[in-house]
Every structure is written in C-alpha cells, then in structure tokens.
Amino acid sequence: MPGLDELTKRLEVLTAPRSEGRQVRRGRAASLTGERQGALLDPGPRQPEGRAPDQVGPSVLELVVGDPRRGPGPDRVRVDVAQGHGTRVVLQHPPLAPSTAEEVDSYYDLPFRRDVHPDHAGPGVPALEAVRFSINTHRGCFADCSFCSITFHQGRAIQSRSEESILKEAATLAEHVDFRGTITDVGGPTANMWGLGCKLLEKGKPCLDRDCLTPDPCPALRLDKTTEGYRRLLGLVKRSKGVKHAFVSSGVRYDMLRGKDGETLPLHDTLVGEHTSGRMKLAPEHSDPEVLRLMNKPGFEKYEQFEEEYRTACESQGKEQYLANYFIVGHPGTTLAQAVQLFEKLLERNYSPEQAQEFIPLPMTRAAVQYAAGRDPLTGEEVHVPRTERERSQQKALVRWKDPKGRRKVEEALTDSGRTDLLPRYRELLAADERRQAHRTGSKGRKQARGKSRLFDGARAGAKDSDDLDIAG
Numbered sequence: 037m038p039g040l041d042e043l044t045k046r047l048e049v050l051t052a053p054r055s056e057g058r059q060v061r062r063g064r065a066a067s068l069t070g071e072r073q074g075a076l077l078d079p080g081p082r083q084p085e086g087r088a089p090d091q092v093g094p095s096v097l098e099l100v101v102g103d104p105r106r107g108p109g110p111d112r113v114r115v116d117v118a119q120g121h122g123t124r125v126v127l128q129h130p131p132l133a134p135s136t137a138e139e140v141d142s143y144y145d146l147p148f149r150r151d152v153h154p155d156h157a158g159p160g161v162p163a164l165e166a167v168r169f170s171i172n173t174h175r176g177c178f179a180d181c182s183f184c185s186i187t188f189h190q191g192r193a194i195q196s197r198s199e200e201s202i203l204k205e206a207a208t209l210a211e212h213v214d215f216r217g218t219i220t221d222v223g224g225p226t227a228n229m230w231g232l233g234c235k236l237l238e239k240g241k242p243c244l245d246r247d248c249l250t251p252d253p254c255p256a257l258r259l260d261k262t263t264e265g266y267r268r269l270l271g272l273v274k275r276s277k278g279v280k281h282a283f284v285s286s287g288v289r290y291d292m293l294r295g296k297d298g299e300t301l302p303l304h305d306t307l308v309g310e311h312t313s314g315r316m317k318l319a320p321e322h323s324d325p326e327v328l329r330l331m332n333k334p335g336f337e338k339y340e341q342f343e344e345e346y347r348t349a350c351e352s353q354g355k356e357q358y359l360a361n362y363f364i365v366g367h368p369g370t371t372l373a374q375a376v377q378l379f380e381k382l383l384e385r386n387y388s389p390e391q392a393q394e395f396i397p398l399p400m401t402r403a404a405v406q407y408a409a410g411r412d413p414l415t416g417e418e419v420h421v422p423r424t425e426r427e428r429s430q431q432k433a434l435v436r437w438k439d440p441k442g443r444r445k446v447e448e449a450l451t452d453s454g455r456t457d458l459l460p461r462y463r464e465l466l467a468a469d470e471r472r473q474a475h476r477t478g479s480k481g482r483k484q485a486r487g488k489s490r491l492f493d494g495a496r497a498g499a500k501d502s503d504d505l506d507i508a509g
Contacts, residue, residue: 131191131240132240133239133240134176134191134193134195134237134238134239134240135175135195136195137195137196137197137198138198139195140174140175140195140196140197140201141197141198141200141201144172144197144201144205145201145204150168150169150212151164151168152164166220166285167220167221168214168220169209169212169215169218169219169220170219170220170221170222170223170285171202171205171206171209171219171221171222171223171273172197172223172224173196173197173202173222173223173224173227173230173269174194174195174196174197174224174225174229174230174231175190175191175194175195175224175225176190176191176192176193176194176195176224176225176229177190177192177194177224177225177226177229178192178193178194178229178232178233178237178248178249179226179248179249179289179332180192180247180248180249180250180332181321181331181332181333182330182331182332182401182402182403182406183331183364183367183395183398183401183402183403184398184401185398185399185400185401186225188400188401190225191240192237192242192248193233193237193238193240194229194230194231194232194233194237196230196231199269199272202222202269202273203272203273203276206219206273206276206279206282207276207277207278209279210276210277210278210279211278215278217278217279217280217281218279218280218281218283219273219279219281219282219283220283220285220313221283221284221285221286222269222270222273222282222283222284222311223284223285223286223287224286225286225287226286226287226288226289227284227286227287227288227289228263228266228288228289228292228293228303229289229292230262230265230266230269231262231265231266232257232258232259232262232263233257233258234254234256234257234258235256236256247332249289249291249292249334250332250333250334251334251335252291253291253292253294255296259292259295259296259301260295260296260301263292263293263301263303264301264302264303266303267302267303267306270282270284270306270310270311271306271310274310274311281313282310282311283311283312283313284307284311284312284316285313285317286317287317287318287319287362288307288316288317288318290318290334290338290339290342291334291338291342293342300345304345304346304349305349305353308346308349308350308353308355308357309349309353309355312355312357314357314358315357315358315359315360316346316357316358316359316360317359317360317362318339318342318359318360318361318362319333319361319362320333320336320339320361320362320363321333321362321363321364321367322336322363322364322367322370322374322378323336323377323378323381324336324370324374324377324378326369326374327367327369327370327374330367330368330369330403330406330412330419331364331367331369331403332402336381343359346359361387361389362393363378363389363392363393363435364392364393364394364395365392365393365394365395365428365431365432365434365435366394366395366422366427366428366431366432367395367403368395368403368406368407368410368412368419368420368421368422369406369412369419369420369421370420370422370431371420371422372427372430372431372449372452372453373453373455375430375431375434375435375449376434376449376450376453376455376458378434378435379434379435379437379446379449379458380455380458382435382437383437383458383461383462383465386465388435388436388437388438388439389435389436390436391436392432392435392436394428394432395407395422402414406419406421407421429442429445430445430446430448430449430452431449432445433445433446433449434446434449437462438466438469443466446462447459447462450462
C-alpha cells in the first residue's frame with residue numbers, strides 16, 4: 037500500500053488535472069470501465085467549503101500507476117479510483133496479487149500464544165476454546181456469495197499453506213501443555229477449497245465469462261485431483277504424533293464434493309468417517325430458487341441430494357452424525373411467500389434451528405446494492421427488500437418455528453401469506469414436542485433435549501415425534 041507522501045502526490049492531481057502530460061477526461065463513477073486503463077479522470081471543481089457532502093456528485097478520478105509486484109508490461113498497470121466527498125477524497129486501491137504459498141506460510145509461522153490477551157485473563161474468553169487448537173489451511177474464497185465479503189477482504193484466489201507448514205503447526209499443537217489430542221478444525225473460509233484454483237485465479241485475474249461455482253463448479257478448478265490432496269492432508273494431520281482426532285469444523289461446500297463424472301468424491305466418506313465431530317456444517321441459506329439465485333448459491337435440490345447421500349454414508353459407517361445448516365432471513369428478494377416455502381421444507385424435516393442469521397448489508401457486496409437500491413446490480417431487475425420489523429421478525433420466526441416466543445409470529449405469517457393449510461401440521465409437531473419435553477425432568481434432561489438432534493425425521497421420513505436439530509446458524 038502506498039505511503040502518505042505518495043498518496044499526497046497522487047491527490048494533488050485534483051487541483052492540477054493536466055499532470056505529467058497524461059490524458060485528462062471528465063467522468064462520473066457510473067461510467068468507469070476496465071477499458072479506460074491509462075486515462076486520468078478529472079473530478080471537476082473542488083467542493084466549496086461548508087457545502088454538505090450529500091450535495092456532492094459521484095465524480096471520480098482514475099489514477100494509473102505501476103505495480104512492481106506484477107512485473108513489467110501491461111499486467112503491471114494498476115488503477116486507483118478517487119472520489120470527492122465534501123472537502124476530502126476517498127481513494128480505492130485495486131486488490132494486491134494473491135500471496136504465494138511461502139508468504140502464507142510465513143503468516144502462520146509467527147509465534148502465536150494461543151491464549152487470551154492478558155487484559156482478559158481473568159474470566160477468559162469461552163469462544164477461544166473452539167478455535168484454540170485449530171489449523172487454518174488457507175485464505176480466500178471463490179464462492180462469491182452475494183451477501184459475503186470474504187471474497188473482498190481475503191481475495192477470490194485461494195492462497196493455501198504448504199503441507200509442510202500445516203504439519204509443522206500440528207506438531208506444535210501436540211506439544212502444547214493444554215493440548216488433549218483433538219485438533220478442532222483443519223479448514224478455512226470454506227474447508228474443502230484448500231489447494232483449489234485455476235490458472236486465472238492463481239494470477240489474480242477474473243474470469244469474465246462464468247462464475248467459479250454457479251451454476252456448477254468450473255472444470256478448470258481441478259476438483260477431483262486437488263480434493264484428493266485435501267483428503268490426504270487430513271489423514272497426515274490425524275496421524276501426526278500426539279494427535280488423536282483431526283476434525284473439520286469449518287463449513288463444507290457440498291456442491292464441491294462431487295467429481296466431473298457426477299459421483300461423490302472419496303473426500304465425502306472420509307469426512308463422515310474420520311473428520312466430523314458430530315455435525316457437518318453446511319450453508320444452504322434458503323430453499324427458494326429465486327432467492328438462491330440472488331444469493332449466488334446452488335439450488336436446493338443439490339442440498340437435498342447431498343442430504344440423502346450423507347444419511348446413507350452415516351448409516352453405512354455406523355455413525356450417529358447430523359448436519360448443521362445455516363439459513364439467512366430477510367435477504368433481498370425474499371418475500372413472505374418464499375419464507376413460508378422455506379418453513380415448509382423445515383417442517384417436513386421437523387427441524388428448527390436454534391439460531392438464524394438476520395441479513396445485514398455488508399459493504400462492497402452485491403447484496404448490499406440489492407438492499408440499498410432495491411435492484412440487482414447484475415441484472416437490473418427489481419427485488420423485494422424486507423425492511424419492516426414486522427416482516428423480518430416473521431421470516432425469522434418461520435425459520436425458528438419451535439421457539440415459543442415466535443409462535444404468534446408464525447401463525448400471523450401463515451395467515452398473512454394465505455398458507456393456513458400448514459397450521460394443523462405445525463401445531464401437531466409443537467404438541468408432540470411439548471409431550472416429549474414433559475417426560476424429561478431435571479436440568480440434565482433439559483440440556484440433553486437441547487443438544488440432541490435427529491436430522492432425517494419428520495413428515496418425509498414418516499416420524500412424528502422426532503427431535504429437532506439445534507445448531508447456531
């Protein structure tokens with residue numbers, strides 16, 4: 037990142053638009069394209085003192101400099117964008133080139149203490165225990181989910197640590213005085229993206245004609261070969277001296293557990309048999325196809341296919357394991373009718389997550405534009421945005437439908453949407469759950485009731501008195 041002196045020199049162009057003989061053009065933010073590399077856009081007159089920032093138009097200045105990390109020639113060109121705001125200027129830098137494996141290794145070779153800061157040494161930090169003895173295998177994510185900013189602050193290219201660096205950290209963990217043999221996670225933003233990429237991603241360049249995973253994983257990602265490498269890595273970590281268990285607690289992308297031939301990859305059965313501590317974490321996020329399209333997530337039919345395969349694998353290996361599913365409520369494009377459709381899917385499974393993620397518009401994301409503008413920036417189509425507290429609370433109650441505090445909201449939502457046909461089944465399942473709870477006495481029994489889960493029961497499986505899956509989402 038340039039220093040203060042360099043930034044000052046660049047921003048002097050605002051008052052001296054014809055600098056060093058560069059071409060000057062006037063323009064606005066909406067008109068910038070990648071084809072204008074080499075042009076310098078003058079933002080026009082400076083904002084008068086005392087004028088409110090909201091009176092300033094989105095004029096911009098495009099600054100072209102060389103990036104020594106990208107070598108000589110056209111690839112070295114880097115474009116910074118400056119936008120006037122009141123009496124100041126906002127300067128946006130393009131992303132750096134992806135870090136090399138050697139650079140990423142150096143980050144994690146630093147002597148971390150794996151303990152709370154001394155300022156918090158008294159009561160401690162309970163959340164630390166879940167990650168204290170975990171291994172981060174990589175940075176970045178190419179899933180490009182509309183609501184997620186990981187792509188922007190870690191990069192789309194997967195920047196993986198070397199196998200040697202990861203095994204070195206496993207050995208270091210095993211020597212820690214508090215280590216008891218369990219590595220809680222060997223993963224990253226998306227666990228099964230370690231080592232993945234293509235020639236464009238590895239150079240930090242975008243692919244202009246398709247998405248990496250939508251509608252299906254790109255063949256250039258080398259899923260079959262590289263996923264086998266991640267499976268091997270997990271085995272090596274588990275077999276490290278002093279390690280009894282090496283679990284994967286990071287989220288798993290289920291549409292990447294299938295090879296080019298359409299068959300489930302060996303990694304799937306290995307995760308089920310050796311590296312799942314009880315619940316595999318997935319993020320279907322919703323069930324409605326239009327909402328999933330706006331989220332840039334795979335269709336729900338892919339989740340349902342994986343759900344059946346996971347159940348089969350658990351049964352064949354004698355494992356009592358479940359799925360921890362994450363859902364978002366209030367995402368742009370989600371109408372009440374679509375929220376009820378998700379509720380119906382959950383009702384079929386007699387499944388009510390203990391928590392649900394309420395949508396917030398993260399800066400730089402596609403979903404933030406959908407939320408602010410009421411339009412999708414890629415297609416220009418208008419999208420419904422749940423803005424009122426009534427609608428957002430109804431959508432949340434529909435996902436967490438076993439929460440007693442939300443029952444009135446659920447019935448209200450079903451009435452408003454004209455889906456009162458779901459009320460008898462909803463009330464029947466609640467009554468069965470209350471009967472079951474009545475047979476459990478004592479704090480120990482109540483605690484077990486919250487923790488136990490049956491994923492594959494419910495209407496579809498023909499069971500009527502099954503437990504739900506309680507998991508944070």
